[in-house]
Amino acid sequence: MQQVFKGKGRPFRDFLLRHRWDGEPPGTVVGKRLRYLPILVSERQDIFDENCWALRKPFKKTTRVRIDRILYDEKLKARGKNQNYYKTENVPYTLNEIADARLLCKNINGLIFLSREFSEMYPDATFIALIRNGLAICEGHIRRRQATAEEIARRYQAGCDQILHDAENLANYKIIRYEDLISRPQETLTEVFSFARLDIKKLKKVRLEATKIIGANGTHNVFKNKPYKEIIWYDLDKIGNHFVSDANENQIKRLNPEDKKTILYHAGAALQAFGYVR
Known part of the structure; x- marks a missing residue:
């Protein structure tokens, strides 16, 4: 979501000092940030800052209209092979099909605090929260x-x-654990489709990406040595x-005792709530 509104690229200072741009073309990033500027000015807060781990103030009506328009426009533009291109294997979507499709957004890190506002904007929205063992998550960071x-x-x-608060207070909100997706993938995906009021029987194929994973020996390689993504x-x-069924185990065992102790102290309540520690 942050990339939609602010672009994917390092700040201008890094670009000037390092003479490179790690992300989208500079013109694309500049265009997105200029388009986002009225929202920043109106709200006086960086709504889509992933590093803001707090609730945002309620959005103004004009902000909601701008956000909705940007999300719709970006849905139509996202025609990359890893985005809204394939309907199923070797069968592309038409532009009209994309325009009529339900919007899917991914909010990570501090953007999970936006759910309350999105629930107000889209009362019929479905929220799926994906939780993973915090010890493995922390090891990666x-x-x-x-x-x-x-x-x-x-x-x-x-x-x-x-x-946990949103699951109790927002409509159409479901929590699933990464570990359940790994151990019971077909059953878990069926639950997600059912909760989102989608017919999984219409799904011919599932599209996934080759991403990097931590092996038992600590190496960080792309899945089955395929090209990344x-x-x-x-x-x-x-x-x-x-x-990879042992991904959590491979990461957790790389934590040193002091870091593991620190994580259990500051995040023990969450780990216990989701059954990761007793």
Whole structure:
């Protein structure tokens, strides 16, 4: 979601110093940020800042209209092979089909605090919260030096608290665990489709991407050594072949005792709430 409104690219300062742009073309990023500027000015808050782990103020009516328009426009533009291109294997969507389709958005990190406002904007929206073992999540952030053990543990706890609150107070809100998706992929996907009022019988193939995973020896390789983010199509009863059952275990065992202790101290309540620790 942040990429939709602010673009994918490093700040201008990094671009000038490093003489490179890591993300979308500079013109695209500039265009998105100029389009986002009226929302920033009107709301006096960076609504789509992933690093803001707090509820936003209620949106103004004009902001809701602008957000809705941007989301619709971006849905039509997202025609990449990993976006709204394929309806099923080798069968592309038509533009009219995309225009008529329900909008799907992914809110990660601090953007999960937007659910309340989106529920107000779209009363018939369906919310699916995906939870994963916080010890594995924290290990990834620590390994990439994105945060200290305490920082990421506090964020994990705050995010889980908000998800549990939203599940109790928002309509059409369902929590699923990553671990259940891995161990019971077909059953879990069927539950998600049913909850979203979609007919899974119309699904001919499932499209997944080849992403990087941590192996038992600590190496970080792309799934089955395929090109990164290559599209892979599966029959519904074969999607379990895509998942690595010991991914959590491989990451958690890489945590040093001090970091693990810190995570359990600051995020223990969330880990216990979702059955990851007793």
